[in-house]
Amino acid sequence: MKRTARMGEPRGREMTATAPGTGHCDQLGTALREFRASAAVTARWGARLAQILSGGGRLLAAGNGGSAAQAQHLTAELVGRYRTDRPPFSAIALHADTSSTTAIANDYGVHEVFARQVRAHGRTGDVLVLLSTSGASANLLNAADAGRAAGLRVWALTGPAPNPLAAGSDETLSVEAPSTATVQELHLVAVHMLCAAFDAALDEGGRAHG
Numbered sequence: 540m541k542r543t544a545r546m547g548e549p550r551g552r553e554m555t556a557t558a559p560g561t562g563h564c565d566q567l568g569t570a571l572r573e574f575r576a577s578a579a580v581t582a583r584w585g586a587r588l589a590q591i592l593s594g595g596g597r598l599l600a601a602g603n604g605g606s607a608a609q610a611q612h613l614t615a616e617l618v619g620r621y622r623t624d625r626p627p628f629s630a631i632a633l634h635a636d637t638s639s640t641t642a643i644a645n646d647y648g649v650h651e652v653f654a655r656q657v658r659a660h661g662r663t664g665d666v667l668v669l670l671s672t673s674g675a676s677a678n679l680l681n682a683a684d685a686g687r688a689a690g691l692r693v694w695a696l697t698g699p700a701p702n703p704l705a706a707g708s709d710e711t712l713s714v715e716a717p718s719t720a721t722v723q724e725l726h727l728v729a730v731h732m733l734c735a736a737f738d739a740a741l742d743e744g745g746r747a748h749g
Contacts, residue, residue, distance in 0.1 A: 570716040574728065597661070602634065621734040625738065683704060
């Protein structure tokens with residue numbers, strides 16, 4: 540049934556301006572404009588990751604909650620594809636193995652669920668990407684320590700700096716945004732920017748050897 544507006548109801552732009560969530564969009568837009576300056580970081584990470592994975596290395600990724608979804612999004616883009624067809628590359632989302640994570644949590648504690656997997660799967664020269672809106676999750680801090688000890692490059696995507704995860708990583712891309720939701724949304728932007736840079740580096744390398 541077609542709904543008609545009643546007397547006094549907002550219309551058009553007035554309705555859009557007052558609808559719930561518009562403030563969030565405004566906040567995201569502001570944060571995104573500032574985030575554009577991070578393109579140099581994701582470009583560098585993408586190019587380096589292309590070198591490592593095309594040389595037989597591996598990417599490990601982890602996060603908690605929404606950040607776990609973002610980490611798994613990254614690994615899916617690398618094992619599958621981002622935009623155009625290309626070979627698959629080794630990328631593992633550590634939280635996705637529920638049997639391992641629950642067994643480790645039960646036997647060693649939640650703070651070890653990622654660190655133990657890093658020690659199992661990581662090799663010198665691999666990359667460990669950790670995502671955290673707070674930058675203070677104990678299981679990610681322990682994973683960063685385990686990664687550095689095993690010779691992995693540890694990259695962190697966090698919320699506002701300074702934070703403990705940024706301090707414990709080799710490189711960090713921190714999102715300056717006031718809400719967790721906006722930080723997570725910009726982490727997804729960063730994931731896509733990294734994948735675009737990764738594919739561009741592979742294309743450039745292919746042309747150089749063609």
